[in-house]
Amino acid sequence: MTFYDIIKNLDWEQETRSIFSKTAADVQKALTKSGNIDGEDFKALVSPSAQLFLENMARASYKITRQRFGNVIHMYIPIYLSNFCENKCVYCGFNATNKIPRNVLDDKSIIEEIKVINQYPFKHILLVTGEAPAKAGVDYFINAIRLMKKNFSQISLEVQPLNTNEYKQLVSEGLHGVYIYQETYNEKAYPKYHLGGKKSNYHYRLETPERLGMAGVHKIGLGNLIGLEDWRTEAYYTFLHLSYMRKTFWRSKYSISFPRLRPFAGEGFQPNVETTEKDLTQLICAYRIADPDVELSLSTRERAFYRNKAMALGITSMSAGSKTGPGGYGGNNELEQFAVNDDRDPFMVADSIRKNGFEPVWKDWSLYMQMA
Numbered sequence: 001m002t003f004y005d006i007i008k009n010l011d012w013e014q015e016t017r018s019i020f021s022k023t024a025a026d027v028q029k030a031l032t033k034s035g036n037i038d039g040e041d042f043k044a045l046v047s048p049s050a051q052l053f054l055e056n057m058a059r060a061s062y063k064i065t066r067q068r069f070g071n072v073i074h075m076y077i078p079i080y081l082s083n084f085c086e087n088k089c090v091y092c093g094f095n096a097t098n099k100i101p102r103n104v105l106d107d108k109s110i111i112e113e114i115k116v117i118n119q120y121p122f123k124h125i126l127l128v129t130g131e132a133p134a135k136a137g138v139d140y141f142i143n144a145i146r147l148m149k150k151n152f153s154q155i156s157l158e159v160q161p162l163n164t165n166e167y168k169q170l171v172s173e174g175l176h177g178v179y180i181y182q183e184t185y186n187e188k189a190y191p192k193y194h195l196g197g198k199k200s201n202y203h204y205r206l207e208t209p210e211r212l213g214m215a216g217v218h219k220i221g222l223g224n225l226i227g228l229e230d231w232r233t234e235a236y237y238t239f240l241h242l243s244y245m246r247k248t249f250w251r252s253k254y255s256i257s258f259p260r261l262r263p264f265a266g267e268g269f270q271p272n273v274e275t276t277e278k279d280l281t282q283l284i285c286a287y288r289i290a291d292p293d294v295e296l297s298l299s300t301r302e303r304a305f306y307r308n309k310a311m312a313l314g315i316t317s318m319s320a321g322s323k324t325g326p327g328g329y330g331g332n333n334e335l336e337q338f339a340v341n342d343d344r345d346p347f348m349v350a351d352s353i354r355k356n357g358f359e360p361v362w363k364d365w366s367l368y369m370q371m372a
């Protein structure tokens with residue numbers, strides 16, 4: 001049975017109504033079942049009724065996180081290798097119809113970016129590209145991983161979905177994790193955000209985590225783009241996906257990220273659904289209470305003030321110092337995918353982590369050492 005078999009008979013609107021109908025008693029019940037949460041409990045934790053219990057949820061989330069992860073926050077940095085993209089996602093500046101300067105980094109440019117990043121002790125790097133296999137396909141990723149291995153012990157990807165054999169090939173090269181977001185689980189709404197290119201195939205994207213599991217990828221990142229459809233219903237489907245993956249591919253570790261679309265001035269795509277920092281807090285706590293072992297990751301899309309607070313809520317992984325375009329670390333800011341909200345230097349982020357009583361960890365697992 002695939003994950004799609006589980007959700008194909010669910011009705012999005014009905015699930016949304018079910019979440020909104022949860023009561024305070026449902027939330028209280030869910031709070032007594034940490035780590036043993038079913039779908040109905042999770043609905044309660046993300047429901048409007050749970051907003052009255054945010055302090056209880058935050059306390060529970062803090063306690064569970066410290067028990068499972070200790071006092072550490074893992075740090076990573078993304079490197080954008082290419083902004084070519086064949087897809088037409090209405091919410092993204094890299095989309096194929098945008099007339100923007102494009103670039104794909106060659107070896108020399110990658111090495112220059114690495115040199116800048118190496119001012120900091122990062123050992124986990126996330127390789128990011130748009131989705132344009134003719135410009136950055138499997139051979140390109142293999143080469144990039146080989147260049148990275150000399151400097152980083154943990155290498156993850158956030159690129160176009162690949163097939164199982166391609167993922168296996170990358171794992172044998174030293175790939176540690178892959179982050180793939182469904183953007184929206186609402187199958188009916190999906191086409192209006194994805195107007196063209198391979199990403200318009202809802203099913204191929206949805207099945208990607210299963211291909212990752214089959215390929216033996218060590219860490220699999222799931223999530224949705226917050227701001228497209230109702231965030232509570234998206235979270236419920238993401239939770240179902242996480243639960244399915246845990247049962248089916250139990251050897252892999254899992255991560256949930258919270259990419260949140262923010263309203264911005266001027267023309268361009270605006271979020272359909274507002275998700276506030278309070279809502280985000282509820283989401284983070286709900287996932288932690290539901291799944292004590294899942295990595296919860298918060299990027300520089302969020303402002304420094306909120307990221308400092310979120311450390312105590314259940315977040316276990318953070319990017320820092322991020323540039324969101326190819327060549328960004330060398331000073332090219334023309335090619336950015338989005339403007340970051342937390343532009344602190346990585347050492348400043350690490351200092352804030354310490355001041356909040358946590359320990360920044362620049363790597364958590366050394367694949368390279370294990371393979372050597």
Ligand code: SF4
Nearest residue numbers: 085089092094095130
């Ligand atoms: S979100 Fe990804 S796939 Fe979509 S246009 Fe942007 S880079 Fe391309």
